[in-house]
Amino acid sequence: MLAKYVARRFLASLIVVLGVTAITLALMKTTSGSYVPGIDLNPALRPEDIARLRTQLGLDEPPQVWYATWLWNVIHGDFGRSMIDGSRVTDHIFERLPNTLELTATAIVIGVLVAVPLGVIGALRRGSKADHGLTVVSVAGFAVPQFWMGLMLILIFSVTLEQHGLPWLPSSGAFSAFQGGDLLDRVQHLILPATVLSFFYTSTWSRFIRSSMLEVLSQDYIRTARAKGMSERRVVYLHGLRNALIPLITLIGLELPGLVSGGLVVEVVFGWPGIGKLAFERALQYDYTTVMGVTFFATLLVIAGNLLADLLYGVLDPRIRYG
Amino acid sequence: MTQPLLEVSDLHTVFSTKEGMVKAVDGVSFELHAGETLGIVGESGCGKSVTALSIMRLQRPGRIVGGKVMFKGQDLTRVSEYEMREVRGKEIAMIFQDPMTSLNPVYRVGWQVGEPTRLHGGWDAKKALSSAVTMLARVGIPSAAARAKDYPHQFSGGMRQRAMIAMGLTTTPEVLIADEPTTALDVTIQAQILDLLRDVNREFGTATILITHNLGVVAGMCQRLIVMYAGKIVEAGPTTDVFANPKHPYTWSLLRSIPRLDAERHEPLKPIEGLPPNLVDLPAGCSFHPRCVFKVDRCSRDTPALLQVGDTQRSACWVTQSGTELKGA
């Protein structure tokens, strides 16, 4: 049953992946034509060398042939080589991915740890000052541009503190930290970008938990639980929260693609050497093998995230049946 | 007469709404004796469920603003929340109207049925589960050991209500409050659940308060019954006497609105005219007078108290208190 469900979802996803990569390639092709970065404008290369390189890279072939070749190689685990520096695309991705994971996982964990208690408090003390405060913060969280929040944090915690001779937090330069920096250094670099990202998650999720919790607490089974004579804490956390958390799982699953795209702007602002920043820089340089690779990967993450959320939902909510 | 097990006196429970204060329970008094089954009857919104919830102090967001609920020498409206928890689910158990939504969907049935013994008896999970299985079998769940591992959605409505009853009984409480236990069920299942409740009452000696809007249910189950209207008790007495000779026009109308097999002559069924009262803006005098076919001038001015009328019954009605019989109309 479950295997069949996963298989069907997988097949449907495959079509989506094919479509997405085809669209991406079409866009890249129309964007750059047959321009090859680092070669076309290089005066040191003779025209015949350029022509030879183009053939080697397969750029003279029609897009559909190029796409078919690319796909064939991807199936065999080969994402090709970067058009800029000739290194393997997979190397780039796997070099950058842990950094992105470090950032987003931290942000998601902080987000959940802050959002769940806040949401529960908001629901339990509905209409209180704490609840109103929570509402204000979360409405604000939806309206703050992430990149601007990043800039403001840099302005306050890096620039101003440094100007006043106070201990300050690094605003960028995490590259050095990743090359042999100690743990403390890494954490220091992590604080500001993780704050920006988790603030956004917190404002979304705390609202969500609040309304989810309010709905759950009005259910009959909560009254049953109270009638059994258990503490209010047990009612809220054992009988209520578990039900209220189930829909949050979906939300977090949908956040998985944010590993790549959601964090992109934050990565750029803080110079965080993650996969989003990689994609951004390489797209600007028409490095389409790299961009294709990252896009492919990101799309896989979207699909995996959705599927994972669905499956987790089934684990947590016994009512769900896969058929 | 022996000391009552549970004694509710002059209970008042109110709700604040946008439109104003609602007196959901307005001076309700009654007694429940060990082992008996008491029926509380009335239309939805008459305060019967809130009365039951107030006994358990689960009436939130309503507030108990007056009266006493004496149980085993203590006033439940005054005890601490902690002491109240020791009463709930241990000495007074409650089962609810809709079995489809009254069980927590994410926990296994056996776990939930065994929860009261873990909470109150300090039993470990294994012992609690085995007692849950025994009780599930007792209330008629076939292959109870296997079904205890199921989730509520895998149970039918009737089975869930059986599970709810089992959950209430695991701690062998002295009082079981059943709030419309059959309303959400099919007719055939209703009869089975009522049979079960009757068996439970007989076998465990659990005193039962049966709340229902269905007089037919009361007839076969309860020795005594209370009729509520707009937050007040309008009539109380032994079931057979009330059925044979109602002393309040509301009871009289209710009885005329249900088909009876034992009626001496077949009178046409008559629905009660008019709408249930608006609890925020109750009519002056007797709340029932706008719908009453027997009303006299006094009914719209003064509120009648619940007084002895006849040998066994009490009624809150100026007409019957003055000795008039309710007939015809």
Next chain:
Amino acid sequence: MIGPSRVAELEMPAAGIETGAARPAQSYWNESWERLRGNRLGVAAGLLIVVLALVAVMAPLLSAVLTHAQPQTIDLDSTFARPGAGGHLLGADELGRDTLTRLIWGARVSLGVAFLTVAMSLTVGTAVGMMAGYYGGWLDDVLMRFVDMVLAIPAIFLFILMSILIRPNAITLAAIVASVGWGSVARLVRGEVLSVKQRDFILATRSIGARDSRLMLRHLLPNVLPVLIVAASLGVGQIILVEAALDFLGLGIQPPTPSWGNMLTNAQSYFFRSGSLVAFPGITIFITVLASNIFGNAVRDAFDPRLKS
């Protein structure tokens, strides 16, 4: 998201063949409007948006009579002027350009692109969603799978790629953002159409031989309208954020044309000289998006009370 059709349904006379029955009854619109007017915070937010839109429209006038500066006029005497100094109410940037003037002109870009994007997303999304929902069958499959794909691509990549391709101005930038936005609108509309389609009056209208186009425009569209209104008002704030981010990354409106986003790109380089250059554009974006969101929520609550949180 579920549409408000059920609300409309309550207000509708049972089944009728004439157009009167095919759309949410007048009372629905009146009541929604009354509910919206009753939400004071929502009305205030809506008014703020109107004021900002007026500011954007009157930018040339305002910069002539109010700030006495042009957005792209370089004045090297007042570089990094502090707020209030030398007639620069909110200061000036690294080239001495007046910040307030640039913010006023930037409003044209931000609001203009946002409204245009919403309009494009709604038009395309409604057309696609309606066709998919109305005709069903293979057309539905093809269209909705395409929507799935569009929504599965991490949007920011699509924006980056297309921005490089197009080198956008305000109109093409709107088209770029709308190229993703229409997908969710299409899903929404399709769902609505599917539920409306089965109702008696549509079947009745069909049975008297009304043409498809007439059915869609005169009978389905009015029923989908509440969903569209809600989607539109909730979308504006998000689009302003996306647009600002693209400008900030250098992918949107290019300097020297001022936009709220690209003003921040520059400001980033001068942290140590002037914090206010970072603060003001961000605050402007924040307030605008906040007002849009509050207004959007008010509209949702008014037009679809079932969704009220």
